[in-house]
Structures are given as C-alpha cells and as structure tokens.
Amino acid sequence: MTEPREKKPSRIQQRNRGKILDAALHVFSQHGYRGATLDQIAEAAGISKPNILYYFNGKEDIHVTLLSQLMETWLDPLIDMNPDGDPLTELLGYVQRKLDMSRDFPRESRLFANEILQGAPRMSPHLEAALKPLFEEKCALIQTWIDAGQLAPVSPAHLIFSIWATTQHYADFDAQVQVLLDGPDYKGAEEYLVRLYTDVLAPKS
C-alpha cells in the first residue's frame, strides 16, 4: 500500500490534504484543469510537489476530489427547496441562496464553470448520477405548483437554468462585472433578481 489514506487519516493528513485542496481550488478555478500546474498548487499550498504526490495519486486525483466535494455544496441550495413551503417564497429563497454562494464561494463557482465549459470531461458521471435526478425531481415539483395555479406557467427546466445563469454570472464573469460597474454590486443584483423572478412567477389573474 502506497496509499496513506486507507484507514483513519491522521491529524497531519487532514491538515495537509486540506491545504492542498484549498490551494488546488484556487489554481484550478483560475486556470482550468489543463492550465493549472502541480508547481503552482505546491507553491500555493506551501508544500513541496513530491509531498503533494504523497497525499494524492496525481493531478487528476486532486481535481476529481475537488469536484466530488463541490458537488455536495452545489446541490444543497436546490435540495433545500421545500415542497411544503409557499412556492414563490421557496423559489425566491433558492435564488437568494444561489446568489449568496456566488458571493461567498466564487472559486467553487468558477471551478464548476471551467469544468462544464470544457465539456465536463471529469464530471458528467456526477451530473448524471447526482444532479440529474435532483433536477428532475425539482422540475416535477415546480410543475405541480404550476398545475395547482400557485405559479405562472413557465418551463421549470428553463426557469432553473435561468436562475443558475443569472446568479452564477456574478462569480463566473466577475472580471467583466468589475470593469463595467467599477466594483461588485450584490445588493443591486439581489434587488433586480427578486424583481425578475417575482414578475415572471406570480400567477396572473
């Protein structure tokens, strides 16, 4: 066994693996998988390259570990959408949580965006296995709300896409937003998005 993490990870293991993953998140989210180098990650983590390879089986192993961890964080806000709550409140809450994540975890958002942009080569299994069932479940839920007349009739799938797009935009396209607004404006974004989704979702007459 050259694998040090078969059994219980020691204190040192946890600390160093954590440092490496944090550094890798930083580098991968900025340059994408192929653009990131182990040397960059090593320097950002303050750990030598061979030492990094003591904790992970290789570059890809680090990336995959990161993506797996990310998937959970990523799905949480959607999972939290409560079937028994008020539909409009639940959807606006989801928008709010996604926007908060863009503000608080922009690196995670960009890591994800990078992976999807490049065709999700290391993530499509996860998308199929974890995201898709949840997506379909929530689409069905939204459809029942629509059928019950509690929401205006719009395509649940495209509604979710637009929520993802509009909220993640502030993390993924931050460089552009910075240039155009001379700084971030999450307050303005929140106000606008609440308005946008309230208007389209409120049932008409």
Next chain:
Amino acid sequence: MTEPREKKPSRIQQRNRGKILDAALHVFSQHGYRGATLDQIAEAAGISKPNILYYFNGKEDIHVTLLSQLMETWLDPLIDMNPDGDPLTELLGYVQRKLDMSRDFPRESRLFANEILQGAPRMSPHLEAALKPLFEEKCALIQTWIDAGQLAPVSPAHLIFSIWATTQHYADFDAQVQVLLDGPDYKGAEEYLVRLYTDVLAPKS
C-alpha cells in the same frame, strides 16, 4: 522583416490565417488559453507547427487576434439596439439575437467565457475600451425609456447582465444542458426568455 503580413496579404495568406484562426478557436474555446497547445491547433488546422509560427508571432498572438475579432461580433447585437424603436421590442430583439448567437456561435461564446473566467488577462483593455462605453451608452438609453414610463423601473446594468447570462448559458453550459434535457432546446429557451423579459419589463399600470 520576418513579418509576412506587413502589406497586402496574398490569397494563401488569407486562406491559411483563416484556417489557423478557425482551428485555434476550436481548441482555445475547449481548453482555455493555457490548456491549448500549438500542436493541437496545428493538427486541427492541417498545418505544421513551424508553419503556423510563420503566420503568427506565437501562441499569444493567435489568441489576441481571435479575441479582437470576436469583440466586434460580440458587440454587434447590442449596437443594433435602436434608440428610436419600441423599447420592449428592442430589448426582446436583443435577447433573441443573443440567443441566436449562442446557438450559432457556441465556440465564440465559450472562448469569451474562458477568457473572462480566468480574469480577462488578455482582454480587459478591450473590455475597457470597447465594451464599457457601449454598455454605459445602452444603460443610459434604457434609463431614458424607464424615465419615460415605457419600461418598468429595473436596474439597466443588471438587466443587461441577466440577458447575457441567460442567453450565453445555453452555449457555455451546453454540456450540462445536454445531460439534463437529453439534447438542446432552443425553442423552449426562446419561449421562456421572451416570457421572462416581457414580464419584468412591461410597465405596470
């Protein structure tokens, strides 16, 4: 002068530069700047690597050329928004043109997304010089429409962001959309987005 394109480009020049740029668009849009290699571009173009370096000064030169060309294409739909037209019609037309571009030029969209995602290192001058003035002009235009009571009062800047985000999503996150919808659905996207922006922009009472 080792630069062959100082004067009028010959037929061969135009053809080969075109082939190289097309191949480079393909590769850069898929892997990002640092993830793309000259060998990949050479193979995709059907031109040997040294020959590519006869036409361009280096990898960065190709990338910059591509981004400059792209900027024009990219701004066109926004430029076409007519101050003298009907506000809602103009904005919905803009949404439509952007969505068409996502469908017809997904590689261009992803090239742009890659560059912004990585902090726009080679593009922020262009953003400042070309995009920002246009953005501010159109924000002002939308504001006059709002002030005239022809549109509901929403932040013009965030409105434009959301139009970008929702339309480009279908090109940039295509891999995800494919998984979740089992194929593209530009028809559904169009219908949804028209609805979304009609509802938020129509002046109330």
Next chain:
DNA sequence: TCAGAATTTTACCATTTGGTAAAGTAACCC
C-alpha cells in the same frame, strides 16, 4: 527510549511544449 511507521526532502527523469534555424520547395514577375 527506541523501533517502526509516517512524513518530507533531495535528486532525478521522460515527455510535452513553445519556439527557432536553416534548408528546401513553390509562386510570381520580368
């Protein structure tokens, strides 16, 4: 305290990558 396990460092290596020099081939113009 001390043997064995866990961790870290040093010294490498093979491949890939952006790029160049120079010789060869094709095109053009008189």
Next chain:
DNA sequence: GGGTTACTTTACCAAATGGTAAAATTCTGA
C-alpha cells in the same frame, strides 16, 4: 527561363511539467 520572393518542411532546442526513487527526517506507541 531565371531570379526573387513567398511559403513549407526538417531537424532541432531549452524550459516546463507530471511524476518517481530513495534517502532523510519526524512522529508515535509500546
């Protein structure tokens, strides 16, 4: 046709990159 210019190929190279072997060091529990 021949000289000049434009283009293409061949043969390289230095640096960067992912990864390894093995020695050296630090930790840990009996």
